[in-house]
Amino acid sequence: MGDLTVQLEQQIQHAYATKTPLKIRGGNTKASLGRETSGEAMDMADHSGVISYSATELVVRARAGTKISLLNDLLAEQHQRLPFEPPSFAGEATIGGTVAANQTGASRPWFGGVKDSLLGLGLINGYGEVMQFGGQVMKNVAGFDVTRLQCGAMGSLGLITDVSIKVLPEFKAGHTLTFDMTIEAALEAMLKWANLSLPITGMSHFKGLLYVRLQGGAGGVASASTFLGGEKLASKAAEIFWQAIREGSFLQPRHDQTLWRWSGASDTLANTVPNTSLINWAGAERWVLTEALDTPLEGLVQYQGGDRLAEVYGAISAPQQALQQRIKHAFDPHGILNAGRLYAWM
Amino acid sequence: MNSLLNAPNKPPHEGVIDVSTFVSALQKILPVGAVILSKEGQRPFECDGLTVYQQLPLVTAMPETVDQVQAILRLSHLHGVPLVPRGAGTGLCAGAMPHAEGLLLVLTKLNQIVHVNHKTCTATVQPGVRNLALTEAVAPFGLYYAPDPSSQIACTIGGNVAENSGGVHCLKYGLTVNNLLQVTMVTIEGEIMTLGGAGLDEPGMDLLSLMVGSEGLLGVVVEAKVKLLPRAPRVQVLVAAYDTVTAAGDAVAALIGQGIIPAGLEMMDHLAISAAEDFVKVGYPTDAQALLICELDGTDAEVEEQLLLVCECFKQHGAHHIRIAKDAAEAAALWQGRKAAFPAVGRISPDYYCMDGTIPRSQVGYVLTRISELSQFYGLRVANVFHAGDGNLHPLILFDASIDGELEQAELLGGDILTLCVDVGGTITGEHGVGLEKMPQMPYQFGDAELAQFRRLKAAFDSEELLNPGKGIPTLKYCQEYRSLQHG
Numbered sequence: 001m002g003d004l005t006v007q008l009e010q011q012i013q014h015a016y017a018t019k020t021p022l023k024i025r026g027g028n029t030k031a032s033l034g035r036e037t038s039g040e041a042m043d044m045a046d047h048s049g050v051i052s053y054s055a056t057e058l059v060v061r062a063r064a065g066t067k068i069s070l071l072n073d074l075l076a077e078q079h080q081r082l083p084f085e086p087p088s089f090a091g092e093a094t095i096g097g098t099v100a101a102n103q104t105g106a107s108r109p110w111f112g113g114v115k116d117s118l119l120g121l122g123l124i125n126g127y128g129e130v131m132q133f134g135g136q137v138m139k140n141v142a143g144f145d146v147t148r149l150q151c152g153a154m155g156s157l158g159l160i161t162d163v164s165i166k167v168l169p170e171f172k173a174g175h176t177l178t179f180d181m182t183i184e185a186a187l188e189a190m191l192k193w194a195n196l197s198l199p200i201t202g203m204s205h206f207k208g209l210l211y212v213r214l215q216g217g218a219g220g221v222a223s224a225s226t227f228l229g230g231e232k233l234a235s236k237a238a239e240i241f242w243q244a245i246r247e248g249s250f251l252q253p254r255h256d257q258t259l260w261r262w263s264g265a266s267d268t269l270a271n272t273v274p275n276t277s278l279i280n281w282a283g284a285e286r287w288v289l290t291e292a293l294d295t296p297l298e299g300l301v302q303y304q305g306g307d308r309l310a311e312v313y314g315a316i317s318a319p320q321q322a323l324q325q326r327i328k329h330a331f332d333p334h335g336i337l338n339a340g341r342l343y344a345w346m
Numbered sequence: 347m348n349s350l351l352n353a354p355n356k357p358p359h360e361g362v363i364d365v366s367t368f369v370s371a372l373q374k375i376l377p378v379g380a381v382i383l384s385k386e387g388q389r390p391f392e393c394d395g396l397t398v399y400q401q402l403p404l405v406t407a408m409p410e411t412v413d414q415v416q417a418i419l420r421l422s423h424l425h426g427v428p429l430v431p432r433g434a435g436t437g438l439c440a441g442a443m444p445h446a447e448g449l450l451l452v453l454t455k456l457n458q459i460v461h462v463n464h465k466t467c468t469a470t471v472q473p474g475v476r477n478l479a480l481t482e483a484v485a486p487f488g489l490y491y492a493p494d495p496s497s498q499i500a501c502t503i504g505g506n507v508a509e510n511s512g513g514v515h516c517l518k519y520g521l522t523v524n525n526l527l528q529v530t531m532v533t534i535e536g537e538i539m540t541l542g543g544a545g546l547d548e549p550g551m552d553l554l555s556l557m558v559g560s561e562g563l564l565g566v567v568v569e570a571k572v573k574l575l576p577r578a579p580r581v582q583v584l585v586a587a588y589d590t591v592t593a594a595g596d597a598v599a600a601l602i603g604q605g606i607i608p609a610g611l612e613m614m615d616h617l618a619i620s621a622a623e624d625f626v627k628v629g630y631p632t633d634a635q636a637l638l639i640c641e642l643d644g645t646d647a648e649v650e651e652q653l654l655l656v657c658e659c660f661k662q663h664g665a666h667h668i669r670i671a672k673d674a675a676e677a678a679a680l681w682q683g684r685k686a687a688f689p690a691v692g693r694i695s696p697d698y699y700c701m702d703g704t705i706p707r708s709q710v711g712y713v714l715t716r717i718s719e720l721s722q723f724y725g726l727r728v729a730n731v732f733h734a735g736d737g738n739l740h741p742l743i744l745f746d747a748s749i750d751g752e753l754e755q756a757e758l759l760g761g762d763i764l765t766l767c768v769d770v771g772g773t774i775t776g777e778h779g780v781g782l783e784k785m786p787q788m789p790y791q792f793g794d795a796e797l798a799q800f801r802r803l804k805a806a807f808d809s810e811e812l813l814n815p816g817k818g819i820p821t822l823k824y825c826q827e828y829r830s831l832q833h834g
Contacts, residue, residue, distance in 0.1 A: 054706075056600070056707070057707055058603075059706075079605065104547060112524060115523070116524050125795075125799060129795040129799075130795070131793070131799060135773055137706060137736075137737055137773055138517075138736035138737060138738070139704045139733075139776035139777055140775070140776060141509065141773075142773050142775050142780055142784070142788065143788070143791075143796070144556060144559075144800050145510075145523070145555050145558060146796075148523070148552050148555035148556065149551055149553070149556045151552045152547070152548075153551035153552070157551060168605075168607070169604070169606075169607075172605075191466070195465070195467060195576055196576055197575075197645065199645075199648065216648060217647070218651070219647035223645055223647040263543065263545030263546065266465075266466050267463065268544075284545050284546050285545065301549050313549040314549075316550075320539050323553075324551065326805075326807075327803065327806045330799070330802035331799070331803075342551070
């Protein structure tokens with residue numbers, strides 16, 4: 001644990017000089033995401049530790065290798081939380097990897113994704129230059145938003161060295177309601193309820209049940225609960241359910257299976273995404289588990305399993321592909337940082 | 347203005363633009379009347395909301411369709427003509443100031459609300475749709491568009507995307523970047539590109555967020571899909587008066603620290619309170635040194651819970667007067683004073699210059715004290731109106747441009763305030779953008795490596811630097827000259 005910025009900078013400068021591909025790794029919990037690549041290991045787990053945390057400013061700044069579980073514990077001491085509810089993957093996931101892989105939990109439609117909480121970050125580009133973008137304040141529009149550009153870039157535009165994140169207070173009260181519903185009925189109900197100003201922080205459908213999580217002040221939660229009806233889930237069972245949603249543990253593909261992710265408008269009809277196994281984000285995210293040899297599902301991302309040398313994120317238009325290649329080149333001219341992790345051509 | 351800013355920003359084609367060929371090709375793309383060449387016709391477009399920077403363009407184009415926008419960009423690219431996109435021109439950083447040798451692309455005629463989906467709470471709009479017009483159009487569904495900059499009656503969604511506009515409610519509901527799902531943009535080559543999507547998180551690098559706040563340097567947005575929010579069943583406004591700005595600042599930090607995030611939390615200092623009260627007469631306590639305006643929203647139960655906590659916190663930190671709006675009319679009146687603060691200050695001074703730094707909330711007391719010292723040093727009054735909840739300051743520097751040298755003094759004072767914001771860990775711009783205005787402070791906030799990275803990123807989109815050249819991101823040469831001036 002400590003500040004390894006100098007070593008990381010030197011490693012990238014050396015890789016730049018020798019055109020050596022690097023494979024960035026934090027807690028090694030996201031090896032199954034993105035495309036399979038090779039390269040010299042760039043270990044981030046020891047580049048860790050909280051740099052600053054001010055509960056009254058609602059900002060925490062930590063090195064990229066800092067574990068999500070550690071951040072959760074630290075924030076909980078001050079009755080605060082990470083707004084985007086990222087998975088901790090058995091306590092090993094790091095904040096750097098979480099940002100790079102854009103990992104968000106069940107509260108996404110109401111409290112935003114990684115980008116909505118991300119205020120700034122440190123980045124070492126493919127030249128080996130140490131840079132800082134954004135900052136620790138809530139509003140900042142100076143310069144291009146290089147900070148948020150990193151969300152989902154899978155480390156292909158630079159090595160994230162530290163991140164500054166907006167945090168929020170813990171909820172004072174909360175519970176989960178369940179409703180016995182088909183996928184079609186659940187999609188209708190979620191659309192209707194998301195339209196109302198209710199303290200909802202999660203709506204997921206799994207195995208014939210719609211789960212609605214209410215969180216907020218005690219009075220607000222109680223009145224919303226009365227309004228919605230349904231069965232109240234025991235608090236332990238609710239905790240286990242939402243943890244499983246966050247950690248993705250309901251749908252772990254076996255070695256011969258593929259997990260597909262669909263993302264789209266929440267009013268998309270159920271039959272548009274056949275064989276949906278789980279619905280999250282009030283209908284805006286749907287998951288399908290298939291046998292590995294199944295042909296790619298149109299419009300879905302090959303999230304885990306299957307052929308990891310394929311273009312798992314699908315194809316994009318030729319002009320946008322060319323643009324992304326130029327952007328990659330602007331950050332990493334020799335293509336040494338996580339080359340091919342997002343797309344074979346990048 | 348700053349002598350560096352007056353340097354002619356020549357396009358890379360070094361004066362080989364064949365103006366008559368370019369203009370006649372442009373006239374073939376657009377209907378009669380959509381190409382403006384006369385000085386008189388172009389005068390209304392010579393500046394944005396920061397009127398001290400003015401420049402007539404070579405030609406002004408007002409397309410009505412996306413096809414026309416594409417054709418114009420292709421033509422500009424072909425001829426190497428600089429292009430400055432513009433919405434309603436309400437920006438406050440001279441980001442939409444025309445280029446002397448370039449085309450001004452006015453997008454206000456692309457003003458259609460293409461689609462409202464009240465089920466998914468989204469709307470697809472053209473860039474020229476006015477911010478408030480969108481909120482009004484979706485009101486029958488019980489929805490609204492959250493970002494609400496002070497200029498919302500006039501400003502356009504396209505301009506909001508370009509500047510990442512905020513407003514008084516972004517403390518709880520976020521800036522433009524947090525309320526956007528997708529944009530369709532046209533590149534300088536005239537290619538159409540869609541970034542983001544109908545869902546919440548598309549795979550890959552977040553190009554959508556990169557476009558937000560890029561000040562027209564990367565592409566021209568021709569359509570945006572935005573999120574809408576359901577109107578809260580109850581909105582409660584209250585104001586609290588304090589004897590010192592530090593006490594009010596502490597109350598803000600304590601409230602947020604306690605975990606209460608109001609929908610809006612604004613602060614005004616004594617000069618701003620007096621000016622606003624004189625102007626709109628809403629009953630603000632003019633003896634107060636600082637006034638907090640707080641808006642809570644949610645269900646009845648939620649608002650009642652929060653109201654108790656907020657009042658208790660405000661009192662604990664020395665509020666000597668708390669007024670809770672009894673009805674919507676009183677709430678609107680309490681807001682009116684804040685919303686009218688800029689024109690109110692305009693009544694007590696021939697000119698004013700609005701700054702836009704953001705600082706950590708804990709630094710509010712210190713920074714306001716320093717601003718007061720700087721105000722005395724320069725001999726110019728400063729009224730402070732700001733988004734206290736997120737530390738976004740809007741010091742208004744009062745000056746008289748008809749007095750020789752006073753504008754320059756106001757600019758120097760403004761520059762000192764911005765560097766002060768950086769010194770305490772903040773930024774030179776929270777929501778107004780860099781534009782032309784804050785170019786001198788960019789090398790203060792960013793190092794050479796970051797600035798070079800910005801320039802390479804710009805080149806990835808626009809290698810010939812035709813899109814809004816000379817704004818937003820300073821060139822290497824500019825930075826060197828700026829630094830030698832600072833040290834010389």
